[in-house]
Every structure is written in C-alpha cells, then in structure tokens.
Amino acid sequence: MVDLRSQYERYRADIDNAISGVISSTAFIRGPAVRQFEEELQRYLGISHVISCANGTDALQIAMMALGLRPGDEVITTNFTFIATVEVIGLLGLTPVLVEPDPGTFNISIEAVRKAITSRTKAIVPVHLFGQCADMEPLLALANEHGIHVIEDAAQATGAEYRFSDGTVKKAGTMGIIGCTSFFPSKNLGCFGDGGALFTADDELAALIRSITNHGMKIRYYHDHIGVNSRLDTLQAAVLSVKLRHLDAFNESRQRAAAHYDRELAELEGITVPLRSERSTHIFHQYTLRVAGGKRDSLRECLENEGIPSMIYYPVPLHMQKAYAHLGYSPDDLPVTSMLSGEVLSLPMHTELDDEQLSYITGCIRSEYK
Numbered sequence: 142m143v144d145l146r147s148q149y150e151r152y153r154a155d156i157d158n159a160i161s162g163v164i165s166s167t168a169f170i171r172g173p174a175v176r177q178f179e180e181e182l183q184r185y186l187g188i189s190h191v192i193s194c195a196n197g198t199d200a201l202q203i204a205m206m207a208l209g210l211r212p213g214d215e216v217i218t219t220n221f222t223f224i225a226t227v228e229v230i231g232l233l234g235l236t237p238v239l240v241e242p243d244p245g246t247f248n249i250s251i252e253a254v255r256k257a258i259t260s261r262t263k264a265i266v267p268v269h270l271f272g273q274c275a276d277m278e279p280l281l282a283l284a285n286e287h288g289i290h291v292i293e294d295a296a297q298a299t300g301a302e303y304r305f306s307d308g309t310v311k312k313a314g315t316m317g318i319i320g321c322t323s324f325f326p327s328k329n330l331g332c333f334g335d336g337g338a339l340f341t342a343d344d345e346l347a348a349l350i351r352s353i354t355n356h357g358m359k360i361r362y363y364h365d366h367i368g369v370n371s372r373l374d375t376l377q378a379a380v381l382s383v384k385l386r387h388l389d390a391f392n393e394s395r396q397r398a399a400a401h402y403d404r405e406l407a408e409l410e411g412i413t414v415p416l417r418s419e420r421s422t423h424i425f426h427q428y429t430l431r432v433a434g435g436k437r438d439s440l441r442e443c444l445e446n447e448g449i450p451s452m453i454y455y456p457v458p459l460h461m462q463k464a465y466a467h468l469g470y471s472p473d474d475l476p477v478t479s480m481l482s483g484e485v486l487s488l489p490m491h492t493e494l495d496d497e498q499l500s501y502i503t504g505c506i507r508s509e510y511k
C-alpha cells in the first residue's frame with residue numbers, strides 16, 4: 142500500500158545528515174530542530190502557531206483539554222473515520238455524537254451535524270478524510286451560529302487546500318479554532334516513527350497547548366495545568382524538516398497516480414472513483430473506490446491473487462465497534478456508514494507509484510470487469 146523505502150532512498154543523504162546532526166548534538170528532547178520544524182510548518186500552513194506533540198491522537202486529546210471540555214459535553218464527529226477521533230472523546234469522559242458522512246466525499250455531512258446539535262454540544266470534529274477537506278464553510282457558519290468550537294482532524298490531509306466562496310484559500314487544519322495532524326510514517330507528511338502537531342491562530346490557546354504538551358508547565362517544575370507528556374522527538378523533527386520541503390511534490394505524485402487510476406477505472410460499471418469536492422484539493426492520502434453490487438470482497442481477492450495489496454478503510458463503522466457499545470447505537474442508526482463499510486476499497490497509494498505499477502493494478506481490475 143505504501144513504499145517508504147524508495148522514498149527514503151531518494152532523500153537518503155539529506156535525511157541521514159539531519160539524523161546524524163541530532164545524534165551528535167544529543168539534544169534528543171526539545172532540541173532546536175523541533176522549534177525549527179514548527180516554524181517551517183507555520184510558514185507552509187500560513188498560521189501563527191504550530192505546537193508539535195507525540196502523535197495525532199494526542200493532538201486531538203490535547204485540543205479538547207485546551208478548550209476545557211468537561212464530562213457531559215457533547216462532541217459531534219463523523220462515524221466514518223479512524224478510531225482515534227472518537228477514542229479521545231471517550232477518554233476525556235465527553236460524549237461522542239456520531240453522525241453520517243456524505244456518501245460522495247466520505248466527509249462529515251453538514252446536514253447531519255445540524256440535526257445533531259443540542260444545548261450540550263461543545264465541539265464538532267470534522268475529519269478531512271482520505272486527503273480532501275470537509276465542507277468547512279457551511280460547517281464553520283453553523284458552529285459560529287451556535288457558539289461551538291471546531292477542531293479539525295487533518296491527520297490525512299496535511300497540505301490540502303480549501304477554497305471559501307470569497308476566494309480565500311486555507312490549508313487543512315487552519316480553519317477551525319484548533320487543527321490537529323499526525324506524522325505517522327504513512328501519512329502525507331510522515332516521519333520515521335510517531336509524531337503529531339496542533340495548529341492555532343490564537344496566541345493564548347497556543348501557550349496553553351504548549352504547556353499541556355509538557356506536563357502543564359511554562360516554568361520548569363511549576364505546573365499550572367494538568368498536562369501530559371507528549372513531545373515530538375528531535376530526531377523526528379529533523380526528518381520532518383527535510384520531508385516538508387518536498388510535501389507539495391509528494392502530494393502531486395499522489396495526484397498523478399490518482400489521475401491514472403481515474404482514467405482507467407472511471408468508466409467501469411459498478412465502480413465509483415473518488416469524488417472531487419469543488420471546494421477542496423484532494424491530496425489522496427488514500428485512493429478509495431466504491432464497489433457496488435456486493436463485489437468488493439471478490440475484487441479484493443482477485444487483486445490479492447495478483448500480488449496487489451488493497452485495504453478497507455474502514456471495515457466497521459464506529460457505532461458498531463465493541464468498545465463503543467455503551468453509546469447505545471443500533472446497527473441501522475447510521476445506514477450510510479454501514480453501506481460505505483461494505484463498498485469501499487482503497488488501492489495502493491504513495492509517492493513512488495510508476496506507470497507500470499499503476500497499469501498492472503488497473504489492468505487487473507479491468508479484466509475483472511470485462
């Protein structure tokens with residue numbers, strides 16, 4: 142599904158150099174490369190604060206802690222996402238309210254959010270799934286109208302851009318009060334282990350987030366808040382600085398691969414290629430088909446027989462996960478998600494796919510559909 146090795150080989154000299162620089166300095170925790178990377182990412186995103194942390198899941202948790210969310214508060218999020226989003230809501234004793242995605246873009250349905258808002262709703266967490274931004278303009282308007290925070294989960298969309306109706310363009314993660322991302326190795330901007338970050342334009346909130354990531358202290362051993370230990374390793378920051386320079390090129394490679402898939406697969410009866418939102422670029426963290434007519438699993442098997450990996454993101458909707466049975470959803474409560482879970486199939490997607498590989502994959506699918 143991903144080819145991290147070939148990408149590393151291309152930038153090996155720069156990356157090895159960056160890593161050995163950190164090792165020589167022995168500044169492993171909060172070394173200068175961490176602040177340097179944060180500043181580079183600030184410039185890239187066009188936002189005043191980037192605060193790095195240990196992973197994307199922590200970023201979401203820290204965002205909710207910084208906003209002072211309390212047990213009993215409801216947080217609306219999409220039912221069709223990676224578990225991290227809902228996990229931290231549960232960990233903090235908040236109440237997750239799961240809503241349907243739009244079956245076209247796979248992103249949270251604004252209408253579904255509107256219907257789910259109550260007097261206890263304190264935050265909405267849109268996830269920019271598979272590399273394309275959720276429809277932020279109507280979502281932000283809705284949240285503003287009700288005085289609700291918007292925390293963006295941009296873990297799959299670092300570098301994607303959303304265009305507002307007045308022409309303003311903003312990067313994923315810079316539109317809500319706080320944006321969160323992950324630098325897990327396979328993400329569009331990935332490091333060589335775990336990493337994550339929060340983005341905000343709010344100075345006070347940024348200071349609070351920074352303090353929470355470091356045991357709730359500003360001055361060493363004076364703890365003003367209950368915090369966590371969640372820091373980006375200096376080694377990872379050094380790797381990320383090298384890779385950030387190539388992020389736009391990485392995302393373009395993914396878009397080229399997606400265009401190849403589109404060309405070969407769009408006309409096949411029963412296959413729906415990823416819908417492009419009019420407002421967002423798509424940077425293809427995943428290239429995800431919908432396969433109708435109950436043929437998804439047999440197609441997956443055919444691919445497997447030809448040595449082609451594919452994945453189902455996500456096979457079980459959140460409302461059907463055992464750990465969240467206490468929320469009391471029944472299977473039919475969120476039928477769009479259940480339908481998608483039965484139809485989606487993600488094809489190999491990374492920066493190193495060449496035409497030969499892509500043609501081999503699409504040829505295999507086309508021969509199934511002849």
Ligand SMILES: *Cc1c(COP(=O)(O)O)cnc(C)c1O
Nearest residue numbers: 196197198223225296297323325
């Ligand atoms: C990867 C991911 C996360 C979590 O990031 P980690 O760094 O693995 O903790 C959160 N949300 C979404 C949508 C993700 O894809």
